[in-house]
Amino acid sequence: MGGMTASPGRRVLLAAPRGYCAGVDRAVIAVEKALEQYGAPVYVRHEIVHNKYVVQTLEKKGAIFVERTEEVPPGSIVMFSAHGVAPVVHEEAERGRLATIDATCPLVTKVHKEAVRFANDDYDILLIGHEGHEEVIGTSGEAPEHIQLVDGPGDVAKVEVRDPSKVVWLSQTTLSVDETMETVDALKEKFPQLISPPSDDICYATQNRQLAVKQMGAEAELVIVVGSRNSSNSKRLVEVAKLAGARAAYLVDFADEIDEAWLEGVSTVGVTSGASVPEILVEQVLEWLSGRGFEDVEIVKAAEESIIFSLPKELRRDLREEAAALVAERGGTGTGTDSASAQ
Numbered sequence: 596m597g598g599m600t601a602s603p604g605r606r607v608l609l610a611a612p613r614g615y616c617a618g619v620d621r622a623v624i625a626v627e628k629a630l631e632q633y634g635a636p637v638y639v640r641h642e643i644v645h646n647k648y649v650v651q652t653l654e655k656k657g658a659i660f661v662e663r664t665e666e667v668p669p670g671s672i673v674m675f676s677a678h679g680v681a682p683v684v685h686e687e688a689e690r691g692r693l694a695t696i697d698a699t700c701p702l703v704t705k706v707h708k709e710a711v712r713f714a715n716d717d718y719d720i721l722l723i724g725h726e727g728h729e730e731v732i733g734t735s736g737e738a739p740e741h742i743q744l745v746d747g748p749g750d751v752a753k754v755e756v757r758d759p760s761k762v763v764w765l766s767q768t769t770l771s772v773d774e775t776m777e778t779v780d781a782l783k784e785k786f787p788q789l790i791s792p793p794s795d796d797i798c799y800a801t802q803n804r805q806l807a808v809k810q811m812g813a814e815a816e817l818v819i820v821v822g823s824r825n826s827s828n829s830k831r832l833v834e835v836a837k838l839a840g841a842r843a844a845y846l847v848d849f850a851d852e853i854d855e856a857w858l859e860g861v862s863t864v865g866v867t868s869g870a871s872v873p874e875i876l877v878e879q880v881l882e883w884l885s886g887r888g889f890e891d892v893e894i895v896k897a898a899e900e901s902i903i904f905s906l907p908k909e910l911r912r913d914l915r916e917e918a919a920a921l922v923a924e925r926g927g928t929g930t931g932t933d934s935a936s937a938q
């Protein structure tokens with residue numbers, strides 16, 4: 596291992612921006628702050644973000660990840676992930692006597708609000724996204740009777756609407772920009788009066804990371820994307836790299852997953868990371884490549900990012916007290932008087 600010698604012909608193109616977006620940063624910090632403020636355990640419904648390393652790190656600090664709200668004991672604190680949840684999940688938490696922290700990315704919340712508004716105006720809503728993804732499940736749950744999923748251009752033929760003059764499209768925030776617009780074009784051909792959302796649904800970070808990969812893809816024979824396999828935006832970066840001209844592109848969680856055979860005949864390696872990936876994992880990949888002769892690192896800069904989201908408002912309250920009050924009020928172990936003062 597590491598037997599290659601340094602060569603001027605070997606270089607790394609490092610994407611900028613890469614890694615954490617503002618929504619992911621907010622969600623991860625929210626779990627850390629909740630653990631610090633209220634102590635363990637803090638339950639999290641689904642993975643807070645789609646990254647194996649982040650989830651494992653937070654578990655060591657006392658976070659407990661669950662798939663269903665019913666798994667959380669009454670009187671506990673539960674946090675909703677950055678991908679958002681349907682209104683029914685909030686109702687489940689209330690019935691379960693849980694204090695909640697909503698760490699949904701504000702950009703996902705925007706799509707939820709758009710869905711509610713268009714449903715209230717009785718539109719058919721065509722949600723472009725991947726079936727089974729938590730974000731799609733959450734958005735669809737806002738108005739299930741009005742929303743139908745369109746999972747790529749191949750789904751367009753089967754789409755039926757009540758009134759072709761009252762149709763709008765929305766999208767999952769982590770999709771490939773190019774593929775989404777291909778789907779939109781196909782929908783517009785079928786429904787010429789299709790309305791677009793008031794602002795772009797695909798998040799700025801997803802777009803910026805894809806743009807950087809497009810710029811490096813034409814030069815890099817190999818692109819390594821650091822990210823987990825259940826991360827939609829990370830998987831899209833692999834696809835974008837290949838479409839941009841890279842001979843090969845692979846998704847890895849950790850540096851030790853890289854196959855040295857991938858470097859055969861390669862002089863330029865592109866490196867980037869999905870929006871849920873901490874920078875330490877990218878640094879480990881760069882170190883691995885450096886040990887194999889790829890010491891020259893050039894930055895490929897596609898955009899500047901300065902967006903910061905404030906932490907969930909629930910972190911400014913005493914949620915342990917609220918949780919205890921909920922148990923007393925709805926569990927029959929108290930008068931319910933104290934719970935009113937805890938709101």
